[in-house]
Amino acid sequence: MIIRTSLVRILSFGFASGICLYPFVLIGKEIEVTERLLNHEKIHMKQQLETLILPFYLWYLIEFIIRILQYRNFEKAYRNISFEREAYYFESHIEYLNRRKRYAWTGFLDQENPG
Numbered sequence: 001m002i003i004r005t006s007l008v009r010i011l012s013f014g015f016a017s018g019i020c021l022y023p024f025v026l027i028g029k030e031i032e033v034t035e036r037l038l039n040h041e042k043i044h045m046k047q048q049l050e051t052l053i054l055p056f057y058l059w060y061l062i063e064f065i066i067r068i069l070q071y072r073n074f075e076k077a078y079r080n081i082s083f084e085r086e087a088y089y090f091e092s093h094i095e096y097l098n099r100r101k102r103y104a105w106t107g108f109l110d111q112e113n114p115g
């Protein structure tokens, strides 16, 4: 379920166009909803389901902190969270979710583009 809200900018410190809070997808009011954006958020939805939702947020936060220490740059840190690496890497591959393996994001933990 998609909710248009300007909260996205605040919650993501201006970095994200959308935020997936299973079963909702929040998308900024000023943002154009594209296939690519929807696919990105659907990838997060899969990640959240397979990690039983709450652990997703915990892991996301912990990895964000680790990436901040690693990159010393908020945007770079955000883009390199393994959940985001997978979502950004495959967002333009609209058929990706049909062939995605469970826990595919773990393949992005130590590299930006696995395989």
Ligand SMILES: [Zn+2]
Residues within 6 Å of the ligand: 016, 040, 044, 083, 084, 087
């Ligand atoms: Zn994302």
